[in-house]
Amino acid sequence: MSALYGLMAEFDNPEDLVRAARRAYQQGYRKMDAYSPYPVEGLADAIGFRHTRISLLVLMGGIIGGLSGFCLQYWISVIDYPLNVGGRPYNSWPSFIPVTFELTVLFGALAAVLGMLGLNRLPMPYHPVFNAPRFALATRDRFFLAIEAGDPQFDREQTRRFLESLMPQGVSEVEP
Amino acid sequence: MAETERDTRTIVPAGPPVIAPGHTIASVTDQIGGMVLTRHTPRVWLAGFAVAFLLVMVLLYAVAYLLARGVGIWGIKIPVGWGFAIVNFVWWIGIGHAGTLISAILLLMHQAWRTSINRFAEAMTLFAVACAGMFPLLHLGRPWYFYWLFPYPSTMGVWPQFRSPLVWDVFAVSTYATVSFIFWFVGLIPDLATLRDQAQHWFPRRLYGILAMGWRGSAIHWRRYEDVYRLLAGLATPLVVSVHSVVSFDFTVAIVPGWHSTIFPPYFVAGAIYSGFAMVLTLAIPLRAVYHLEDFITLRHLDNMAKVLLATGLMVAYGYFMETLMAWYSGNRYERFMMMNRVLGPYAWVFWAVMGCNVLAVQACWSRRVRANVPALFAVALLVNLGMWLERFMIIVGGLHRDFLPSSWGMYYPTIWDWATLIGSIGLFLSLMFLFVRLLPAISIFELRQLVARPEYARSET
DSSP, X not given: OOOOOEEEEEESSHHHHHHHHHHHHHTTOOSEEEEOSSOOTXXXXXXXXXXXXXXXXXXXXXXXXXXXXXXXXXXXXXIISOOOSTTOOSOOHHHHHHHHHHHHHHHHHHHHXXXXXXXXXXXXXXXXXXXXXXXGGGGTTOEXXXXXXXXXXXXXXXXXXXXXXXXXXXXXXXXX | OHHHHSOTTOXXXXXXXXXXXXXXXXXXXXXXXXXXXXSOOOHHHXXXXXXXXXXXXXXXXXXXXXXXXXXXXXXXXXTBOOOHHHHHHHHHHHHHHHHHIIIIIHHHTTOGGGHHHHHHHHHHHHHHHHHHHHHHHHHTSSGGGGGGGSOOOOTTOOOOOTTSHHHHHHHHHHHHHHHHHHHHHHHHHHHHHHHHHHOOSHHHHHHHHHHHTTOOOBHHHHHHHHHHHHHHHHXXXXXXXXXXXHHHHHHHTSOOTTTOOTTHHHHHHXXXXXXXXXXXXXXXXXXXXXXXXXXXXXXXHHHHHHHHHHHHHHHHHHHHHHXXXXXXXXXXXXXXXXXXXXXXXXXXXXHHHHIIIIIIGGGGGGSHHHHTOHHHHHHHHHHHHHHHHHHHXXXXXXXXXXOSOGGGOOOOOOOHHHHHHHHHHHHHHHHHHHHHHHHSOSSOHHHHHHHHTSGGXXXXXX
């Protein structure tokens, strides 16, 4: 028997996929993922994924950006290079707001995107799911559910029978 | 109880559909993807790109001459030290703002019709910001020292002056360019994956494959992706307001009559969105005709955009009115003189052209017949583009050329190099747009799929 990444079932509509994903979760499968050409509501919940942690990252990015923006200006204008401009105080904080704000947004946005790419482990040059014969359609109009061989409940025959019971368009084996 | 059962977040459109009926998620994928993955290049595209690229050559020539000879080749001389370069800067950056408005604010407001125009509006933002960013740098005189604007620990021991709006501008524009780029690119990732999977030839498969970074449409990835997309929209919304406010601070913080005014930040933001929507219409109308996108960019889109154009046009008209009123009501003789000079002075023709283009022409959009008449809308959009450029000319040159002391009055005459740089920047913008339409999906494919999958958007009359 050759090594296996997992088994993949193909569906032609999102409702069947969500239903199948929910059933698989109820059966006790945990190491699985669903693939769709557009975000399907409730699909991530169905495979047991709840917290994205993205908002926390953005909040932290924003706070770090804002603080570093203000501290940069404070340090330059008050400590390292104090310059009297028309008698204004060295710490003329209202003038520092625009740059503080811009850096808050910049760091927040960068944290969001880099955080998403990092958590999604992208860029990923190779992934086994692309070995599934019809997987190119996952970015067009087909919906896939993959149960990975690493799942403790995984059994080549039983899992295949289970997936076939979900009325897919087809089930295929995915090489690692 | 039908009211409570309905998904309250979704605004189901009444009236004509936002996408023509009969489309499936496969058909939208094939049509939009097919615009890119084909050997066929429309003749109009080739002709348009040739003209635009010629103008890029004009720009290169003008910039090379500028670098060799200095800003003296332009018409700027005291008292008018800010000429075309700054007018062009404000004009271009304003144009960019509609792209962010469409992609971010309309997303947060769950406006389904934004889907088929957001991608190329975002690209428009990016290219407009690229054109905008070029001008202050060229205007520096010694553009090769542009990095002095950034706070880096230099051996000279000096730092940027953070009390100056010009330094705020550096941060605002560079943040805006960065955030617009990542917002646009994040939106592209799933579509790049589609192109990778649809491409027949090895080269596009590799190219789009590298850019898609291995996106595979996993449910977990989508979930994070949607979070990020919405958060970016939330961040971009105040950003877009801040950027043009900061641009307006470049003027309002100075004491020049006609610049020193508290109404400028909101008035500039409204003007930015106004000119940007005019540019979106200017681009959308030929795009849908050449690529037969009438199914996706429907009359409903044009109608909605015309309404936004009208609304922002009225805000801008209110800005003009308030400026005039305050010049009179303030009792400040310099302000009064500035306004009289604007209306009756040597640049009076600019003022009246601005009124004609920005205040009068757009009133045509009250009429349903005009909003459904594509050539008429196109004409209004072109007039607004022109009018908004003239408006910045009116503010910048009009403020400077006659300030407090009659002995220091003067006139501003643009030279051929001013014109060459302006026209060249339009060429650069159009060239980038042409390349974008040819090489990347001009309409967001995955968002269209989402739209098609919810049939309530495709139905005609409610």
